[in-house]
Amino acid sequence: VISRPYCIFVLAIFLAAVCYKNRNEHPVKYLLCLALMCAVHSYGIMIAGGLCIVWLIEIFIEYKKSGKLAGILKDRRCWLMFCLLVFALLVMAAIVPDENVFLGGKTTSETEMSFPIGVGNILFYFVMLSDAIFTSFYNYGMDISDLAEQLPTIIVLIFVFIIFMVVLHKNRKLLTFIIPYSIVGAFGSIVYASPHHIGVVTAFVIFTFWIIVEENGSVQLPDRMLKLYDKLGGKLKFVIKAIVFLPVLIPIAWSGASSYFDIRYPYWFDEAADFIKEYHLDDYKIMGMWQQLIKGDPEDYTYFGSDESDYEWYDYPEIQGVSVSLDSYFDKNIFYNFNIDDPNKVFLYYRANTQEQAEETFTKWQEQGEPDIVINRCEITKAYPNIDVDDYVAVKRVYFYKPYKFTTNQQYITIYMKKELFNEIGTLEELTAQKLY
Incomplete structure (x- = not known):
């Protein structure tokens, strides 16, 4: 299960900044901030560990200059950092990835x-x-x-x-x-x-x-920089000052742009959830797409846009990002193929599998029968070898936007439906879209 408490991480590192100046007089406060960083994020463990390494170097130099190096073993700060190390190791033991x-x-x-x-x-x-x-x-x-x-x-x-x-x-x-x-x-x-x-x-x-x-x-600023700056003309000095302030202003502008994009564009799968509710599709068998990756070099991006049949795919039936995202809009798991061994669970197990295990999962899906609705295009014939992909039509395309700094990455998912259900509803239009494969 993925956890991303970045806001708490930012709080922890800013609290550490507040306590940094007096860390030698009040080490407990400072180390509690570092402990919070360790508790919330793996990057927090790395940064806190790096800061402690630097602090230990400073303490070592302090004792070496005083000629009382043996006293470092009795230093309260070092023992408190040792406690933090034990805590960090326990956190690492808890989050180390399974096989x-x-x-x-x-x-x-x-x-x-x-x-x-x-x-x-x-x-x-x-x-x-x-x-x-x-x-x-x-x-x-x-x-x-x-x-x-x-x-x-x-x-x-x-x-x-x-x-x-x-x-x-x-x-x-x-x-x-x-x-x-x-x-x-x-x-x-x-x-x-x-x-x-x-x-x-x-x-x-x-x-x-x-x-x-x-x-x-x-x-x-270094003396050489100041001397070079003094030699510049008035206009160039203004330009330099403007450049120096960019790192302060640009991140604020990024936050503003991202906030605008979040308000301006549809949020994630809102429209897909509304569509399912409007036509009561959660009463039917809904299949969510699963993670499929091409066997081979994961850094080889040349296959994008090529014919899928030219490549051998590796299936991860339990990895269903669309399913876990859409389930948050409902009071139950609406996907019959999501967490099929424990359908009451609506979170994502970030678990890999062998191809043999994937085939076993596909067999369990087959026991439920063919889907009435398929959310997003997928290689459905891997799970249902005898299925007729021509029996499904695209009925809805849902766009969503991922903001990053000053840009948005537009993506979409497609909702497919069996022709029989499509004709039964009677008010939907068939879209021009790639067929299931």
Whole structure:
């Protein structure tokens, strides 16, 4: 089951920023904030762990300078961090994925735990920072040819990363930022990252500048930067100031744009739920599409738009994103093929399966008979080898929009219905759409 309590994570990291300045005098308050970060998100464990590593280094240097290094073993702060470590390990033990967890895109035992490293992975580490504050560059599916075309932009973004590090060094917070950031960046680039994880980095950037201003009163710039700035003309100085304020203003604009898109466009599957209720379709056998992935290299995106029959698909019958989303609009599970072994459960088990287990699930579906309604296009002949796909017509297309920064990604689902039911209702029109296959 997926949990994404990002709002609580942001609360925790901002509380940690409030307590950071007095962490040595009041370590319990600060570590409780870090514990909350660990409790709500795996990225919270990484950032909290990185901050503790930096703190331990600072404590070690403090004792080494005093010539009383042995005293570090009696330091209350170190023992409290040890308690936090135990807590974090318990959280990690609770959330470590089972062997049969669905990782997404991994279709064989050979690729299930493989994490290839390429140019895109390395680039992600550098671009993640600028994408968190003022750019929208990384597309999470970029191939090498795309990277070559974007080379000038990449160079600029890496230069921005270097400037950022120089400023942090001047403010004595380079280590505080780079260790947690590197842990998150390594995990995100090699194991898993999605666009919504960029917001975690945004919160951490705010945390970093928050503690700098709290300690120093302002963000200090390197002397060389100040000298170059003094040599500029009035207009160029204005441009530089405007650029410096972009990381402050752009995320606010992103929030405004996303909020507007949420209000302006239909929310998720509202229209599909209304359609089902209007025609009382929940009284019929409704099938929801399930997750199907092409066997082979999960990074091979060349198959999109091609004939489905040219590829071998791997089936995950329990992974039904559309079903779990639509069920939230009803007081029961309306999909006969969703959680068929326990239909009273309306949440999604993020469980992988072998192809043999998929066939067993398909057999249980077949015992219920053929569906009257199919929500979204799927390879229904895998579950029902003898079904006549020409017996189903498309009757409704539901559009939904996923906002991200200044853009929206338009997608849609299609509702199919048996011709017999279609004729019985009599008021629907058949849409021009791809057939079930």
